[in-house]
Amino acid sequence: MKHSRSAVVFGHIFLLVSLLAQTATVIEEASALDQIDKAYEEAKKAAMGICPPINLLDEKGNIIDPTKNLNEEVPYSPRMTCEKCHDYDKITGGYHFQQGKGEKMTEEFRATYPWCTSPGQYGGRW
Amino acid sequence: MCAVCHPGGGCAEFDRSGNRYDQFAADSKNGISPGGINSLDGDYFKAKWAESGVLEADCLICHLKDYNNEGRKQQIKALNFRRAATVGAGFGKVEGSVSKGEHPKLTYDASIFQEDGKVLLPVVKEVSNENCLFCHRETDWKKRGSSYSARTDVHIRAGLRCVDCHVTGRRAEDSRIAGREEHQIGKGDDPGTLVRDDLDNTMRRCEDCHSKGILNAPIIKHRGLPPVHLEKIACQTCHLPWRQVKAALVQDASVYNTSPRIAPPPKRIWSFYDPEMKPWNYYGDVLGYPEGLQPLFQFRPVLGWYKERLYPLNRVYTLWVGIRAEGQKGINYPHMKDIFTMWNRHLSDPDDVFPLLKQIKDDNLDGFLEINRTEEVTAILASVASMLTAKGASLEGKEVVFVDGDRYTADGTNWKSIAKKRYEYSPYGSVFKLSHDITPARNALGAKGCSDCHSLESEFFFRDIMVRPFDGQGKPVVQKSASFMGYSPTALSLMDFENKVLRRSVFWFIFAVFVLLLFHYVTFGPKRLVPQDSMAAQYRTGERIIHYLSLIVFAMLAATGLITYSALPLSSSTIGQLHTIHHYSGYLFIVSFLLIISVWSRDMAFGRLDWKWFKDLGGYFGYRDDLRLGRFNAGQKLLFWMLLVVFIMLAVTGLILIWAKGTNLRFIAHGTHSIAALLAIIFVMGHMYLGALANPGASRNIFEGRIGALREKDEPVRKARGPKH
Numbered sequence: 020m021k022h023s024r025s026a027v028v029f030g031h032i033f034l035l036v037s038l039l040a041q042t043a044t045v046i047e048e049a050s051a052l053d054q055i056d057k058a059y060e061e062a063k064k065a066a067m068g069i070c071p072p073i074n075l076l077d078e079k080g081n082i083i084d085p086t087k088n089l090n091e092e093v094p095y096s097p098r099m100t101c102e103k104c105h106d107y108d109k110i111t112g113g114y115h116f117q118q119g120k121g122e123k124m125t126e127e128f129r130a131t132y133p134w135c136t137s138p139g140q141y142g143g144r145w
Numbered sequence: 146m147c148a149v150c151h152p153g154g155g156c157a158e159f160d161r162s163g164n165r166y167d168q169f170a171a172d173s174k175n176g177i178s179p180g181g182i183n184s185l186d187g188d189y190f191k192a193k194w195a196e197s198g199v200l201e202a203d204c205l206i207c208h209l210k211d212y213n214n215e216g217r218k219q220q221i222k223a224l225n226f227r228r229a230a231t232v233g234a235g236f237g238k239v240e241g242s243v244s245k246g247e248h249p250k251l252t253y254d255a256s257i258f259q260e261d262g263k264v265l266l267p268v269v270k271e272v273s274n275e276n277c278l279f280c281h282r283e284t285d286w287k288k289r290g291s292s293y294s295a296r297t298d299v300h301i302r303a304g305l306r307c308v309d310c311h312v313t314g315r316r317a318e319d320s321r322i323a324g325r326e327e328h329q330i331g332k333g334d335d336p337g338t339l340v341r342d343d344l345d346n347t348m349r350r351c352e353d354c355h356s357k358g359i360l361n362a363p364i365i366k367h368r369g370l371p372p373v374h375l376e377k378i379a380c381q382t383c384h385l386p387w388r389q390v391k392a393a394l395v396q397d398a399s400v401y402n403t404s405p406r407i408a409p410p411p412k413r414i415w416s417f418y419d420p421e422m423k424p425w426n427y428y429g430d431v432l433g434y435p436e437g438l439q440p441l442f443q444f445r446p447v448l449g450w451y452k453e454r455l456y457p458l459n460r461v462y463t464l465w466v467g468i469r470a471e472g473q474k475g476i477n478y479p480h481m482k483d484i485f486t487m488w489n490r491h492l493s494d495p496d497d498v499f500p501l502l503k504q505i506k507d508d509n510l511d512g513f514l515e516i517n518r519t520e521e522v523t524a525i526l527a528s529v530a531s532m533l534t535a536k537g538a539s540l541e542g543k544e545v546v547f548v549d550g551d552r553y554t555a556d557g558t559n560w561k562s563i564a565k566k567r568y569e570y571s572p573y574g575s576v577f578k579l580s581h582d583i584t585p586a587r588n589a590l591g592a593k594g595c596s597d598c599h600s601l602e603s604e605f606f607f608r609d610i611m612v613r614p615f616d617g618q619g620k621p622v623v624q625k626s627a628s629f630m631g632y633s634p635t636a637l638s639l640m641d642f643e644n645k646v647l648r649r650s651v652f653w654f655i656f657a658v659f660v661l662l663l664f665h666y667v668t669f670g671p672k673r674l675v676p677q678d679s680m681a682a683q684y685r686t687g688e689r690i691i692h693y694l695s696l697i698v699f700a701m702l703a704a705t706g707l708i709t710y711s712a713l714p715l716s717s718s719t720i721g722q723l724h725t726i727h728h729y730s731g732y733l734f735i736v737s738f739l740l741i742i743s744v745w746s747r748d749m750a751f752g753r754l755d756w757k758w759f760k761d762l763g764g765y766f767g768y769r770d771d772l773r774l775g776r777f778n779a780g781q782k783l784l785f786w787m788l789l790v791v792f793i794m795l796a797v798t799g800l801i802l803i804w805a806k807g808t809n810l811r812f813i814a815h816g817t818h819s820i821a822a823l824l825a826i827i828f829v830m831g832h833m834y835l836g837a838l839a840n841p842g843a844s845r846n847i848f849e850g851r852i853g854a855l856r857e858k859d860e861p862v863r864k865a866r867g868p869k870h
Binding site: 096097117 | 330
């Protein structure tokens with residue numbers, strides 16, 4: 020039986036669309052599973068309440084373990100060690116860490132304290 | 146110096162361009178020389194970042210129980226930044242220091258590691274007080290006179306932790322700081338600290354716990370306290386009547402301090418004075434009390450207005466030598482180490498090195514030098530100018546000035562003012578709001594009664610506070626606290642009279658009037674001048690309605706006024722509700738009294754008949770003849786005009802008390818309102834007695850509109866009374 024050209028084209032288009040739709044469904048389901056996994060990981064961390072046993076890491080991310088003579092003279096890096104589970108940049112965005120760094124001074128402040136570059140404790144009046 | 150309190154991260158980890166210091170310095174293409182001038186870039190000037198490493202944010206400085214903060218500080222002072230966190234956490238020991246050009250050697254404590262090489266740390270989510278006080282104890286002793294101990298603070302005594310009030314993260318409710326791992330710690334609003342002012346007042350407030358009973362906090366009633374106090378006065382003002390340890394009142398950065406145990410040496414150019422203007426070797430003292438429990442020193446904090454509320458403050462007065470440039474608003478400051486070096490060299494050879502400094506003497510013989518005379522000022526100015534010139538600094542277009550609080554001089558004679566805020570000594574001296582070391586409620590201001598403050602003998606208003614530390618003889622210049630708070634002597638005198646005399650005697654006055662009226666009735670009895678056998682209307686319906694309204698509203702005003710004026714232990718909120726009723730009744734009374742004036746003022750002019758009435762005292766003291774009357778007798782007319790004056794006083798002062806913000810005006814208005822109210826009550830008591838008892842039928846007249854018939858000879862009176870007679 021001879022098929023018309025348009026029927027063939029239509030059939031190919033139909034196949035392509037259904038393939039795309041199935042792919043989108045799979046991606047969506049994978050993303051949803053990913054969200055669920057992430058949420059579950061967050062829940063497990065919250066359930067722990069405190070830090071579990073952890074490896075100390077140096078500034079390059081290498082494990083420090085004097086019991087196996089691994090990097091035994093290298094100081095530990097709070098950033099590399101804690102960042103495994105915690106958002107270091109979000110935490111250090113707090114004003115206790117920034118202390119006015121990068122904060123804009125008001126014009127009045129700038130004029131009154133010409134030696135200052137920030138409203139922070141350093142450089143301001145006593 | 147700064148890093149010992151800084152927890153790492155931020156400016157301790159990255160330079161102003163966002164580069165990590167040690168990596169930037171280690172990269173040869175950046176041309177950073179360890180310990181070199183490095184183009185005077187403040188981030189790299191004489192720094193050894195590549196060797197020292199940076200101070201990463203040290204989570205464990207807050208979250209680790211028994212963190213070794215002293216060990217961390219030692220490593221920082223040795224420039225062993227990279228190793229400081231390891232020592233602070235107790236993971237190991239370090240020998241050698243970058244500051245001495247050595248390569249430090251780290252040895253871990255192997256016992257803290259498990260078999261799998263991991264460590265299990267006693268980390269806590271919510272920080273203990275001791276960790277907070279690593280940094281806040283020392284500085285807040287000097288700045289605020291805070292001790293943060295159970296012996297000085299009821300909250301700490303009750304077991305509260307810093308983080309119970311200074312919430313953050315998921316415990317915070319304020320959206321500005323709430324969220325998982327948010328580390329914007331809830332804070333108050335301090336005039337002296339200007340970092341992240343957009344996060345001011347994100348911490349728990351007093352009323353958050355003390356109105357809901359959180360953590361079993363006592364629910365506040367503030368019995369007997371009118372709510373205006375809570376609007377105008379901060380909680381801290383009454384609940385911090387005393388400070389228990391010293392705070393610095395004066396920081397003199399113009400002279401050299403030879404006291405022992407001051408380290409590092411450049412700190413010798415800071416001489417501190419305590420709240421009694423006695424020299425205070427703060428840096429020597431602080432070494433002796435690293436765990437707190439500082440020596441007790443009681444003083445009253447200064448009270449000042451900040452953002453329209455009265456707070457206890459520690460204002461720091463500063464004396465220093467500055468550099469003013471033409472056309473520049475602010476005053477710049479020479480390098481601290483240059484002032485120190487100038488003095489240090491002078492003291493090693495006083496006759497030849499900066500010899501003018503010999504003229505600076507200890508005039509008040511308190512043990513510290515002070516610059517308070519013209520020749521001393523010119524001596525320091527000339528010496529600093531000479532020092533700067535010798536260093537190669539150009540003073541073209543600039544002048545060296547001596548700054549004494551809110552004024553400065555370039556010659557010791559002509560002084561110019563520095564613009565400042567109301568609550569500060571000068572913009573170059575910090576102001577710290579006091580919020581900690583709260584005393585028990587029974588020791589709060591007002592616990593013993595209103596006279597704690599509202600009295601000419603109270604320290605609240607009349608203690609001396611320092612204006613300037615040194616006059617020509619080196620003695621402090623003082624003013625009364627009331628003057629600083631902006632209160633006038635007139636307002637305070639009236640306040641004192643009201644509190645000591647009026648408030649204690651108002652009910653006795655009313656009782657005395659009651660007794661006098663009773664005595665009159667018993668002695669003289671009621672008048673019988675008008676026959677009672679037939680009745681005729683005197684008052685129209687509208688007049689009687691207005692009188693009814695005035696009666697009801699006056700009764701509400703008198704009742705609510707007397708209740709709130711009394712010493713009844715009502716809660717502050719109940720007093721507030723009574724005040725609200727009083728205010729709205731006041732508005733109604735203004736309306737009703739305007740109506741009374743409109744209907745009766747024409748009939749209240751004094752006439753011929755009235756003089757005889759006065760001559761015979763209205764017939765109330767045994768008079769037996771007939772007294773010819775107008776529509777109103779002379780007594781009623783006199784009462785009308787007296788009440789008019791008193792009610793105008795009440796209305797005007799009442800509106801001031803409701804709407805005005807000025808504190809002096811309110812004090813004067815309150816005293817005047819109270820006196821006028823007492824007079825009004827007394828007049829109305831007399832009016833009620835005369836109407837109800839002394840003149841039989843008179844009350845029926847106003848309430849029912851009918852009086853007894855008149856005789857023929859009273860025709861003029863009949864005409865005067867109007868229709869229906």
